[in-house]
Amino acid sequence: MLSKKTKYGLKALTYLAKVEGREPVQIAEIAKQENISQKFLESILLTLRRNGLLGSKKGKGGGYYLIKDPEDILMTTVMRVLEGPIAMVPCVSLNFYEKCDDCPDEVECSVHKLMLQVRDSALDVYRNNTLADLL
């Protein structure tokens, strides 16, 4: 299951991508328009900012804004930041690899074989979609 964190994060990014110019948008506005708990959204936008996807401006007229063009924001990045590993098992993860403690032989493992294909197909989708493609 996709976490609400990721779902809300994606919606917020989409919302910001639609904004004219690059005007900062307040958390409260996004939360209201997208039906998201404001405090929860706050923490999500914060992690997006920490990971270089958003910029923020404090004080009156402040808010969050996209730091790059929507065309340059890959879903691979977004998903890794919000959802974590793309692979369904650590033993087929590119960025979060971990050996299984059971499973003596990775090459022979049926789970490994299957999940490798699933990972590749998901990666394929994420690599071929930027934020701009979702508008």
Added chain:
Amino acid sequence: MLSKKTKYGLKALTYLAKVEGREPVQIAEIAKQENISQKFLESILLTLRRNGLLGSKKGKGGGYYLIKDPEDILMTTVMRVLEGPIAMVPCVSLNFYEKCDDCPDEVECSVHKLMLQVRDSALDVYRNNTLADLL
């Protein structure tokens, strides 16, 4: 993340597919060979049986066995039985569809757009893999 339930279930199916003839195999044997908690595995094999993927035989010399040829066991079926919906969000699920309670317009929703592609690519993998392909 893939649940251990699914992981163990897949391993058990693979194990049974490798067995000569269609001799019943005891839970204890599979559990030991594949490093799985026996009681936990028991409940998994039970759901596989209830869903028509395995047969069982009681009494001495009993155990579990494949009820169909490995070539005829699709991963789509296995995944749905063990892991549940293939889609990451209910609003793009074929067999477990549910409308989002937020989200006024599904067609405009960026999450929907992206997850639809992910579902299709995963389905593609599962439809093109039978148990026989994983041996």
Added chain:
DNA sequence: GAAATCCCTACTAATCCGATAGGGTAATTA
């Protein structure tokens, strides 16, 4: 009829998720 084995229910410890609460800090504007 005894042994082997499947079958079923209930419980639990640990973890994660989504959300809430509350206050601190920095920047803008009057």
Added chain:
DNA sequence: TAATTACCCTATCGGATTAGTAGGGATTTC
């Protein structure tokens, strides 16, 4: 420079889920 606005950060919590445990049937075969 003071008030306001809005971001920033920490802590906490209820509920759901997961992975596993325990214990005891019920059935079949030898």
